[in-house]
Structure formats: structure tokens, C-alpha cells
Amino acid sequence: MNSIITISTVLNTASMGLIILGLFIIFTQKNLIKMVIGLGLADTGVNILLVSTGYIEGNTAPIFSNTSLKISQMVDPVPQALVLTSIVIGFGVSALALALIIRLFEKTGTLDTSKIRGLKW
Amino acid sequence: MVNPILLILIPLGTAFLISTVAGALKNSTKYIAFLALLANVWISISLLPKVLDHPVNVIIAGIKPPVGINLLVGPMGAIFSIIISVAGVLVLLYSFKYIEGESQSKYYTLFLLLITGAQGMILTGDVFNLFVFFEILAISSYILVGYSGDRNGFEAAVKYLILGSVGSVFILVAIALIYQETGTLNMADIAGKFALVASGKKMMILLFFITGMGVEAAIFPLNSWLPDAHSSAPSSISAVLSGFVIEVALVVIIKFVYTIFAMTEVLQYLSLVGVITLLVGEFAAFNQGNIKRVLAYSSIGQIGLILFAMSLNSEAGLSAGMMQIVNHTASKSILFLVAGYMIKRTGSYQFSDYKGIAKKMPVSSFLFVLGVLSLVGVPPFLGFFSKLNIIIAALSSGNVFNTVMVFLILLGTIIESVYFLKIIQIFYIGEPVKEGVKEAPFFAVLPIALFAVVILLGFLVLPEIKDYAGSAAAELFTKIQMAQVF
Numbered sequence: 001m002n003s004i005i006t007i008s009t010v011l012n013t014a015s016m017g018l019i020i021l022g023l024f025i026i027f028t029q030k031n032l033i034k035m036v037i038g039l040g041l042a043d044t045g046v047n048i049l050l051v052s053t054g055y056i057e058g059n060t061a062p063i064f065s066n067t068s069l070k071i072s073q074m075v076d077p078v079p080q081a082l083v084l085t086s087i088v089i090g091f092g093v094s095a096l097a098l099a100l101i102i103r104l105f106e107k108t109g110t111l112d113t114s115k116i117r118g119l120k121w
Numbered sequence: 122m123v124n125p126i127l128l129i130l131i132p133l134g135t136a137f138l139i140s141t142v143a144g145a146l147k148n149s150t151k152y153i154a155f156l157a158l159l160a161n162v163w164i165s166i167s168l169l170p171k172v173l174d175h176p177v178n179v180i181i182a183g184i185k186p187p188v189g190i191n192l193l194v195g196p197m198g199a200i201f202s203i204i205i206s207v208a209g210v211l212v213l214l215y216s217f218k219y220i221e222g223e224s225q226s227k228y229y230t231l232f233l234l235l236i237t238g239a240q241g242m243i244l245t246g247d248v249f250n251l252f253v254f255f256e257i258l259a260i261s262s263y264i265l266v267g268y269s270g271d272r273n274g275f276e277a278a279v280k281y282l283i284l285g286s287v288g289s290v291f292i293l294v295a296i297a298l299i300y301q302e303t304g305t306l307n308m309a310d311i312a313g314k315f316a317l318v319a320s321g322k323k324m325m326i327l328l329f330f331i332t333g334m335g336v337e338a339a340i341f342p343l344n345s346w347l348p349d350a351h352s353s354a355p356s357s358i359s360a361v362l363s364g365f366v367i368e369v370a371l372v373v374i375i376k377f378v379y380t381i382f383a384m385t386e387v388l389q390y391l392s393l394v395g396v397i398t399l400l401v402g403e404f405a406a407f408n409q410g411n412i413k414r415v416l417a418y419s420s421i422g423q424i425g426l427i428l429f430a431m432s433l434n435s436e437a438g439l440s441a442g443m444m445q446i447v448n449h450t451a452s453k454s455i456l457f458l459v460a461g462y463m464i465k466r467t468g469s470y471q472f473s474d475y476k477g478i479a480k481k482m483p484v485s486s487f488l489f490v491l492g493v494l495s496l497v498g499v500p501p502f503l504g505f506f507s508k509l510n511i512i513i514a515a516l517s518s519g520n521v522f523n524t525v526m527v528f529l530i531l532l533g534t535i536i537e538s539v540y541f542l543k544i545i546q547i548f549y550i551g552e553p554v555k556e557g558v559k560e561a562p563f564f565a566v567l568p569i570a571l572f573a574v575v576i577l578l579g580f581l582v583l584p585e586i587k588d589y590a591g592s593a594a595a596e597l598f599t600k601i602q603m604a605q606v607f
Contacts, residue, residue: 019290026287032279039286046293053301079300082249086293089256093289096260097282100267104275116276 011052018045032101032111036094043090047083054079123164125194126179128202128240129254131157131164136233143226151217154229158210158236165202172199173592178246186246187307193246197593200443201243201365201372208364208450209236211568215458216357218564219465228268234261235361239369248296249306251373255292258369259285259337262362266354277346277353284336284346291333298326312381320384327382331374331391338370339424341398348405351417352470356461359413360454363420368446371424375431375439379597385434389522392432396526398425403533407540412460412472415540416453419496422533423449429526430511433518439594441510444586448495448504451575455492458569459485462561472544476551481558486548488569493541495576498534503579503586508534510587 022042026035054076060069062077101111108116135157139150146153171177172194179192194202213232220228238258245251263285267278300306302322303314315323332343339347347367351359378384378391402421409415427449430442462485467474479486495502498509512530515523560566579586 019294023287023290026283035283039283039290042287042290046290046297049294050297050300053297076304078306079297082296082300085249085253089253089289093256093260093282093286096263097279097286100263100275100279100282103267103270104272104279107272107275 008052008055011048011055015045015049015052030113032113036097040094047086050079050083050086123167124179125168125177125192125244126181127164128161128244129237131160132233132237136230139226140230148225150226151229154233155213157233158206158213161206162210165199165206168194169199169203172196187305187310190250191246192244194244195596196589197596198243200589200593202240204447204450205236205239205365208454211571212357212360212454214568215565218562219357219461220355231261231265235265239365242369242373246308247306248299248308252292252296256289258366262366265358266350269355273353277349281346281350288333288336291329295326295329295333308381315382323382323384327384327387330377334370334374338374339367339421340428341394341401344421347421348414348417351420352411352413356457360457363457364450364454367424371428376597388432388434392429392526395425395428395432396529398428399533400529403536407536410473411470413470416456416460419537420453422537426530430514433514435514435518436594436598437514437517439597440590441507441514443590443593444507444510448507448576451572452492452496452504455488455569455572459489462565466558472547475547477553478558479548481553482560484566485561488573490545491573491577493545497538497541501580503576506580506583
């Protein structure tokens with residue numbers, strides 16, 4: 001590839017951007033739902049970072065559907081397996097977070113962390 | 122030989138079994154959970170003599186490392202397994218009477234998953250597997266913190282979940298960067314290949330990892346969730362969270378620093394962070410009126426002390442830190458479990474309401490005093506010897522920095538003894554004001570008394586404890602077990 005912007009650069013920039021954006025949202029927003037959205041963004045960023053670690057320029061997906069493909073023509077399959085696990089965990093955590101927030105909303109009637117004053121935040 | 126993978130499989134399988142048969146068996150599922158953890162205790166104890174002469178490397182699913190996943194059990198892993206299973210089974214016994222209400226099988230399912238996660242984090246030899254077990258541990262503890270179903274419980278659980286997830290993002294970034302640099306996920310393989318990686322890059326990865334795991338280990342700037350989570354959870358869960366969950370995360374950090382990254386230059390900073398954590402925890406505990414918040418802040422103090430001991434970059438420090446972990450697990454469990462029934466009987470979290478409670482709950486109060494004495498470090502309790510060893514290890518290094526740190530630790534201990542004596546004074550002096558307060562049931566007192574036996578009779582088996590802690594320290598310090606994987 002001769003162009004300055006390679007796919008790896010795009011992936012790295014996107015992942016770092018998403019992680020920083022997600023963490024920024026978590027630490028600045030007071031609305032609990034927005035914090036969960038921030039968490040989702042950060043998770044997506046990490047997943048992109050994981051996939052990009054196994055990326056090999058010009059190679060294709062590691063699936064043996066096309067028998068003419070050689071192993072040297074495929075990208076590293078390990079990070080893709082990791083990302084699947086990580087996506088499932090991220091999904092579970094978000095679902096649990098939303099469920100807990102619903103119950104907290106029933107008890108307090110607000111989603112604003114500065115108005116929930118039972119404990120110190 | 123008993124396969125160490127059973128330590129993970131038994132609680133995991135039982136957790137699924139319990140949730141499927143819960144409808145038919147109602148609340149008798151707790152006995153199944155108890156039997157599963159008893160089996161765990163037996164396996165972990167039978168494992169210890171074997172790993173002492175040779176670390177056990179278990180290959181899973183027939184694929185050899187570095188490609189496949191393996192478990193790597195050295196003395197430290199076996200000792201921690203024993204701590205986790207023994208503390209787990211005793212706290213489970215306490216829960217029999219303490220946890221009331223309808224959906225008890227959910228509690229026991231989550232409790233077993235928490236044990237699974239903790240065992241897995243200690244035993245695994247694969248960094249991504251470590252992350253998966255970390256999430257099992259974290260998710261089950263988020264739910265258990267909110268188990269009581271009150272407002273504070275949910276609030277603490279949401280707070281813990283958000284901070285914990287930020288931590289897991291950092292851990293995952295560290296794992297992705299490790300894979301990018303070395304192309305492997307096996308711990309021993311990483312340790313070998315890291316020798317060729319520039320130390321600046323290694324430092325960055327290590328900082329990501331320490332930040333992520335430090336949230337769970339409650340290291341100073343990352344521990345704002347702990348006082349809320351540990352004080353709002355049911356007391357049995359507080360005992361487990363303080364007893365071994367934060368220690369597991371801490372030991373994983375220490376293991377990464379010593380063996381995988383082999384970057385002992387960060388240890389100086391970690392020991393400073395440890396002492397800051399200790400002082401912050403003890404000073405914060407001093408001003409609390411809620412007994413569980415006192416205990417939670419005191420846990421922060423103790424984790425700081427353990428971090429300091431383990432960051433001394435000497436075998437003596439590591440083994441003293443291991444002893445302090447045993448002491449903290451036993452004594453803090455006693456305090457949280459006793460506090461659980463005091464809160465239940467009086468209906469109040471404020472210890473100022475417990476005036477003269479020792480007349481109504483004599484056994485519990487006495488056990489509380491034993492726990493405090495060992496935690497503070499009064500001879501002849503186990504806590505005295507572990508603290509003494511930490512101080513000897515720090516002073517024998519002979520540099521000024523560590524000597525100053527020892528003075529700060531002693532200052533922290535003085536503060537700790539002052540606020541605990543204040544609580545004990547309230548227990549024993551004055552007439553009981555509350556009516557209808559009675560002693561905790563036998564099933565609750567028995568496990569607390571067994572924890573007390575550990576700290577009381579610890580000095581009888583002190584040479585053995587020192588031996589085991591020493592071999593665990595040697596495992597981390599000399600990295601022999603890493604070389605034996607392939």
C-alpha cells in the first residue's frame with residue numbers, strides 16, 4: 001500500500017478515539033443511561049483495537065469456505081475469537097447495568113447521579 | 122493426582138446445576154452448594170504438597186501451550202486456592218441462616234460463580250482467560266452487592282459496576298497491546314518474549330494493566346467504590362469481598378509485575394502507593410459512624426499494607442505479605458460476619474447504638490474482639506507475626522525510604538487501634554438500650570469461631586505457615602515455574 005492512510009492507522013485512531021470518548025462520557029456525564037452509553041463506546045473501541053492487532057495488510061478472513069485459500073493469505077484468527085468473547089461480556093455487562101439502573105430508578109425516581117445522595121459518589 | 126481444573130469446574134458446574142433444579146428443590150439448594158465447596162477445600166489442600174516440589178501445569182482440551190490454554194499452579198496458586206475455598210465454605214455456612222427470603226438459590230448460584238472467578242484468576246496461565254475469570258468474578262459481585270434489594274445496595278452496585286467496567290476496559294487494552302507486541306497470550310510465553318520488547322512499551326502496558334486491575338484491588342486513587350459496595354452488600358458478601366476478592370486482584374498485579382513483566386523498577390512506586398492507600402483508609406475509617414463503613418475503610422488500609430509488603434522486592438516481603446493476607450482474610454471475615462448479626466438484631470448500622478451489646482451477644486462480641494486484636498497486631502495472634510515480618514522485611518532492606526514508610530505504617534496501626542478500641546468500648550460499657558437483642562444462631566457463630574481458630578492457633582503452626590508463604594514468595598521471585606511450562 002502506498003497511500004499514507006493505511007487500514008491499521010484508521011483502526012488504531014478509531015479505537016483510541018472511541019475509548020477516550022467513552023471514558024470522557026463516563027467521567028463527565030451525570031445521567032446514568034449516558035454513562036452506560038459511554039461504557040458501550042469504550043467497549044467498542046477496545047474491540048476494534050483487539051481486532052486490529054491481528055490484522056495483516058491485504059489478507060482475508062480466516063474462514064475455510066474457499067478451499068483455494070492458504071493460511072498465509074488469512075489474518076490472525078486469535079484476536080477475532082477474543083473479540084467475540086469480549087463482545088458477549090460487554091453485552092452482558094450493559095444489560096446488567098441497565099437492569100440495575102431500572103431498579104435504582106424505581107427506588108429513587110431519578111437518573112441524575114448528583115441527585116442520588118444515599119452514598120457519596 | 123487430583124486435577125486442579127476441578128477447583129474451577131466444581132463451583133461452575135454446581136452453579137448451573139443449582140439454577141436448573143432451583144424450582145424443584147426450593148431452598149435446599151444451599152446444601153448442594155456447601156458440598157461443592159467442601160470438595161473444593163479438600164482438592165485445594167491435597168494439591169498443596171504436590172505443587173511444593175513441582176508446579177503443576179494442566180493442559181486444557183489437549184492443545185499444548187502456547188497455543189492452547191493452560192492452568193499453572195505453583196505454591197502461591199495452591200495457597201490462594203485454600204484461602205478462597207476455606208473462606209468460601211465458612212461464609213456459605215454463615216449464609217444458611219443469614220440469607221432469608223424467597224429466591225435464595227440465586228444467591229448461592231452467584232456465590233459459587235464468584236468462587237469460580239476467584240479460583241480461575243489465581244490458577245490460569247493465560248492472560249485472556251484471566252480477563253474472562255475476572256469478568257465472572259466482577260459480574261457476580263456486582264449483583265451480590267445489590268442482592269439485599271434496598272436503595273443503597275442498588276446505588277453501590279451501579280457505582281461498582283461502572284468503575285469496574287472502566288477497569289476491565291483498561292485490562293483489555295493491556296491484553297490487546299500484549300498480543301500486539303508478543304503475538305501470544307500464554308503467561309510464560311509472554312514472559313519469555315517480553316525480554317526483547319522495549320522497556321518503555323512494557324511500562325505503558327503494565328500501567329494500563331495496573332490501572333485496570335487496581336480498580337478491583339482498591340489501590341488508592343481507584344478505590345472510591347469500595348466503601349459503598351462493601352458496606353451496602355449483605356454482610357456475608359462483604360466478608361468475601363474484603364476477605365479475598367480484593368487480595369486476588371492485588372496478587373494478580375504483583376504476579377504480573379514480578380514474573381510476566383519482570384519490571385521491578387515500578388515496585389518502589391507501588392510501595393509508596395501502598396502506604397498512601399493505608400493512610401487514606403485508616404484516616405477515613407476514623408471518622409465513620411457506620412460499622413460496616415469502618416470495616417470497609419479498614420480493608421483499604423490493610424490492602425495498602427499488603428501492597429507495601431509485596432512491593433519490597435524481596436522474598437521476605439512477599440512471604441510476609443502472604444501471611445498478612447491469611448490474617449486479613451480470617452480477621453476481617455470475623456468482623457464483617459459479627460457486624461452482620463449485630464445489624465440484624467439491632468436494626469442499626471451506627472455502632473453508637475450498640476451500647477452494652479456484649480451483655481446480650483457475649484459470644485459474638487468476644488469473637489469481634491479477637492478479630493480486632495489480630496487485625497491490629499497484638500501478640501500472640503497471627504496478625505502480630507505477619508506485621509512483625511513485614512516490618513522486619515522493610516527494615517532489613519536498609520534504605521531510608523523504607524524506614525520512613527515503616528513509621529507511617531506504625532502511625533496507621535495506631536489510628537486503627539484507636540478507632541477499633543472505641544467500638545469495643547461501646548460494646549462492653551453501658552447498659553443495653555435496645556430491647557429484644559439476642560445472640561446470633563449457632564450456624565452463624567460456628568463459622569466465625571472457626572475463623573477465630575485460624576488467627577488464635579496460627580502461632581502454633583507458624584513455622585509451617587512461614588514455609589508455605591516462603592515457597593509462594595520464591596515462586597514469584599525466582600520465576601522458576603514459568604520455565605517449566607514447555
